[in-house]
Amino acid sequence: DTAVSQTPKYLVTQMGNDKSIKCEQNLGHDTMYWYKQDSKKFLKIMFSYNNKELIINETVPNRFSPKSPDKAHLNLHINSLELGDSAVYFCASSPPTELWGETQYFGPGTRLLVL
Protein backbone atom coordinates (compact mmCIF):
# COMPACT_ATOMS: atom_id res chain seq x y z
CA ASP A 1 0.00 0.00 0.00
CA THR A 2 2.94 2.32 -0.71
CA ALA A 3 1.77 5.81 -1.65
CA VAL A 4 4.46 6.66 -4.22
CA SER A 5 6.58 3.84 -5.55
CA GLN A 6 9.52 3.78 -7.94
CA THR A 7 11.21 0.99 -9.82
CA PRO A 8 13.95 0.06 -9.92
CA LYS A 9 15.47 1.09 -6.62
CA TYR A 10 18.98 0.76 -8.01
CA LEU A 11 20.12 1.04 -11.60
CA VAL A 12 23.69 0.49 -12.78
CA THR A 13 24.36 0.87 -16.47
CA GLN A 14 26.96 1.79 -19.06
CA MET A 15 27.38 5.14 -20.77
CA GLY A 16 25.38 5.45 -23.94
CA ASN A 17 22.60 3.12 -22.85
CA ASP A 18 18.93 4.03 -22.70
CA LYS A 19 17.03 3.38 -19.49
CA SER A 20 13.66 4.03 -17.90
CA ILE A 21 12.54 4.62 -14.34
CA LYS A 22 8.93 4.00 -13.43
CA CYS A 23 6.81 5.84 -10.90
CA GLU A 24 3.33 5.07 -9.64
CA GLN A 25 1.16 6.80 -7.07
CA ASN A 26 -2.04 5.40 -5.55
CA LEU A 27 -3.08 8.63 -3.83
CA GLY A 28 -5.37 9.87 -6.56
CA HIS A 29 -3.20 12.94 -7.07
CA ASP A 30 -3.35 15.02 -10.20
CA THR A 31 0.20 16.30 -10.36
CA MET A 32 3.41 14.30 -10.46
CA TYR A 33 7.04 15.41 -10.50
CA TRP A 34 10.53 14.18 -11.18
CA TYR A 35 13.52 15.46 -9.22
CA LYS A 36 17.26 14.87 -9.48
CA GLN A 37 19.45 14.85 -6.39
CA ASP A 38 23.14 14.91 -7.16
CA SER A 39 26.09 13.89 -5.03
CA LYS A 40 26.10 17.25 -3.29
CA LYS A 41 22.50 16.60 -2.23
CA PHE A 42 21.07 19.47 -4.28
CA LEU A 43 17.45 18.67 -5.07
CA LYS A 44 16.36 20.03 -8.44
CA ILE A 45 13.02 19.68 -10.11
CA MET A 46 13.11 18.29 -13.63
CA PHE A 47 9.50 17.88 -14.73
CA SER A 48 5.96 18.26 -13.54
CA TYR A 49 2.89 16.64 -15.07
CA ASN A 50 -0.70 17.62 -14.42
CA ASN A 51 -3.45 15.54 -16.00
CA LYS A 52 -1.00 14.27 -18.58
CA GLU A 53 0.17 17.73 -19.56
CA LEU A 54 3.74 18.89 -19.03
CA ILE A 55 3.69 21.99 -16.85
CA ILE A 56 7.35 22.78 -16.41
CA ASN A 57 10.60 21.56 -17.86
CA GLU A 58 13.56 22.95 -15.98
CA THR A 59 16.12 23.16 -18.80
CA VAL A 60 17.00 19.50 -18.58
CA PRO A 61 18.69 17.90 -21.60
CA ASN A 62 16.30 16.53 -24.17
CA ARG A 63 17.79 13.10 -23.53
CA PHE A 64 15.37 13.05 -20.61
CA SER A 65 11.72 12.57 -21.45
CA PRO A 66 8.82 12.08 -19.07
CA LYS A 67 5.97 9.87 -20.18
CA SER A 68 2.62 9.60 -18.44
CA PRO A 69 0.37 6.78 -19.63
CA ASP A 70 -2.26 7.78 -17.07
CA LYS A 71 -2.76 10.02 -14.07
CA ALA A 72 -1.23 7.52 -11.67
CA HIS A 73 2.02 6.98 -13.55
CA LEU A 74 4.90 9.20 -14.61
CA ASN A 75 7.87 7.39 -16.10
CA LEU A 76 11.25 8.90 -16.86
CA HIS A 77 13.12 7.83 -19.98
CA ILE A 78 16.78 8.67 -20.36
CA ASN A 79 18.57 8.23 -23.68
CA SER A 80 22.32 8.07 -24.28
CA LEU A 81 23.20 8.05 -20.60
CA GLU A 82 26.22 10.11 -19.50
CA LEU A 83 28.43 9.93 -16.43
CA GLY A 84 26.90 13.15 -15.14
CA ASP A 85 23.48 11.55 -15.05
CA SER A 86 24.53 9.53 -12.02
CA ALA A 87 22.30 10.69 -9.19
CA VAL A 88 19.25 9.79 -7.17
CA TYR A 89 16.00 10.45 -9.00
CA PHE A 90 12.87 11.06 -6.97
CA CYS A 91 9.30 10.94 -8.11
CA ALA A 92 6.66 12.91 -6.22
CA SER A 93 2.97 13.69 -6.43
CA SER A 94 0.67 16.33 -4.98
CA PRO A 95 -3.10 16.60 -4.52
CA PRO A 96 -5.38 18.69 -6.69
CA THR A 97 -5.59 22.07 -4.98
CA GLU A 98 -5.39 25.67 -6.03
CA LEU A 99 -1.74 25.70 -4.98
CA TRP A 100 0.43 23.87 -7.48
CA GLY A 101 3.38 22.14 -5.87
CA GLU A 102 1.74 22.02 -2.48
CA THR A 103 2.38 19.14 -0.09
CA GLN A 104 4.33 16.78 -2.26
CA TYR A 105 4.63 13.11 -1.44
CA PHE A 106 7.95 11.66 -2.50
CA GLY A 107 8.89 8.18 -3.57
CA PRO A 108 11.89 6.32 -2.13
CA GLY A 109 14.19 7.28 -4.99
CA THR A 110 16.05 5.45 -7.74
CA ARG A 111 19.81 5.42 -7.45
CA LEU A 112 21.30 5.60 -10.93
CA LEU A 113 24.98 4.92 -11.49
CA VAL A 114 26.42 5.36 -14.97
CA LEU A 115 29.76 3.66 -15.57
Next chain:
Amino acid sequence: LAKTTQPISMDSYEGQEVNITCSHNNIATNDYITWYQQFPSQGPRFIIQGYKTKVTNEVASLFIPADRKSSTLSLPRVSLSDTAVYYCLVVGAGSYQLTFGKGTKLSVIP
Protein backbone atom coordinates in the same frame (compact mmCIF):
# COMPACT_ATOMS: atom_id res chain seq x y z
CA LEU B 1 12.02 33.16 -9.05
CA ALA B 2 12.61 33.33 -5.31
CA LYS B 3 15.92 31.71 -4.38
CA THR B 4 16.46 30.46 -0.86
CA THR B 5 19.44 30.45 1.47
CA GLN B 6 19.82 28.23 4.53
CA PRO B 7 22.68 27.38 6.87
CA ILE B 8 24.55 24.34 5.63
CA SER B 9 24.53 22.59 8.98
CA MET B 10 23.45 22.88 12.60
CA ASP B 11 24.11 20.90 15.74
CA SER B 12 21.80 20.60 18.72
CA TYR B 13 21.52 18.57 21.90
CA GLU B 14 18.58 16.34 22.55
CA GLY B 15 15.65 18.05 24.20
CA GLN B 16 16.51 21.52 22.90
CA GLU B 17 14.42 23.65 20.58
CA VAL B 18 15.96 24.09 17.15
CA ASN B 19 15.30 27.03 14.86
CA ILE B 20 16.36 26.88 11.22
CA THR B 21 16.05 30.07 9.22
CA CYS B 22 15.62 30.32 5.48
CA SER B 23 16.12 33.56 3.54
CA HIS B 24 14.01 34.25 0.48
CA ASN B 25 14.52 37.93 -0.23
CA ASN B 26 12.85 37.87 -3.63
CA ILE B 27 9.69 36.10 -2.57
CA ALA B 28 6.68 37.16 -4.62
CA THR B 29 3.25 38.12 -3.35
CA ASN B 30 1.67 34.81 -4.29
CA ASP B 31 4.53 32.58 -3.17
CA TYR B 32 4.21 30.38 -0.11
CA ILE B 33 6.82 28.57 1.96
CA THR B 34 7.10 24.86 2.61
CA TRP B 35 9.58 22.83 4.63
CA TYR B 36 10.60 19.24 4.02
CA GLN B 37 12.64 16.75 6.01
CA GLN B 38 14.88 14.16 4.41
CA PHE B 39 16.50 11.18 6.07
CA PRO B 40 19.42 9.36 4.41
CA SER B 41 18.37 7.11 1.53
CA GLN B 42 14.77 8.35 1.66
CA GLY B 43 12.67 10.83 -0.23
CA PRO B 44 11.82 14.20 1.35
CA ARG B 45 8.83 14.32 3.68
CA PHE B 46 6.49 17.30 4.05
CA ILE B 47 6.70 19.02 7.44
CA ILE B 48 4.84 22.31 7.32
CA GLN B 49 3.69 25.09 5.03
CA GLY B 50 2.69 28.70 5.45
CA TYR B 51 2.10 32.05 3.82
CA LYS B 52 2.48 34.55 6.68
CA THR B 53 2.61 34.90 10.47
CA LYS B 54 2.71 31.60 12.33
CA VAL B 55 1.65 28.08 11.51
CA THR B 56 1.84 25.18 13.94
CA ASN B 57 1.19 21.48 13.58
CA GLU B 58 2.01 18.40 15.63
CA VAL B 59 5.57 18.32 14.32
CA ALA B 60 6.81 21.90 14.04
CA SER B 61 6.05 25.60 13.91
CA LEU B 62 6.74 27.98 11.07
CA PHE B 63 7.30 31.66 11.71
CA ILE B 64 7.08 34.12 8.84
CA PRO B 65 7.64 37.84 9.51
CA ALA B 66 5.52 40.52 7.93
CA ASP B 67 7.96 41.21 5.08
CA ARG B 68 8.07 37.46 4.30
CA LYS B 69 11.72 37.68 3.27
CA SER B 70 12.62 34.89 5.62
CA SER B 71 11.01 32.05 7.51
CA THR B 72 12.02 30.04 10.55
CA LEU B 73 11.25 26.40 11.12
CA SER B 74 11.05 25.62 14.81
CA LEU B 75 11.40 22.05 16.06
CA PRO B 76 10.51 21.72 19.75
CA ARG B 77 12.53 19.40 21.96
CA VAL B 78 14.45 17.56 19.25
CA SER B 79 15.43 13.93 19.59
CA LEU B 80 18.08 11.84 17.86
CA SER B 81 15.51 10.79 15.27
CA ASP B 82 15.23 14.40 14.11
CA THR B 83 18.72 14.18 12.64
CA ALA B 84 18.08 14.85 8.97
CA VAL B 85 18.40 17.43 6.22
CA TYR B 86 15.73 20.14 6.25
CA TYR B 87 14.79 21.90 3.02
CA CYS B 88 13.08 25.22 2.63
CA LEU B 89 10.95 25.44 -0.50
CA VAL B 90 9.33 28.49 -2.05
CA VAL B 91 6.46 27.74 -4.38
CA GLY B 92 4.99 30.27 -6.77
CA ALA B 93 1.24 29.83 -6.63
CA GLY B 94 -0.18 29.95 -10.12
CA SER B 95 3.19 30.51 -11.72
CA TYR B 96 4.55 26.97 -11.59
CA GLN B 97 7.79 28.15 -10.02
CA LEU B 98 9.38 25.87 -7.47
CA THR B 99 12.78 26.26 -5.80
CA PHE B 100 14.33 24.04 -3.16
CA GLY B 101 16.97 25.46 -0.85
CA LYS B 102 20.26 23.63 -0.52
CA GLY B 103 19.14 22.16 2.76
CA THR B 104 20.33 22.33 6.37
CA LYS B 105 21.86 19.22 7.84
CA LEU B 106 20.71 19.02 11.45
CA SER B 107 22.68 16.77 13.76
CA VAL B 108 21.14 16.02 17.14
CA ILE B 109 23.67 15.06 19.77
CA PRO B 110 22.87 12.87 22.79
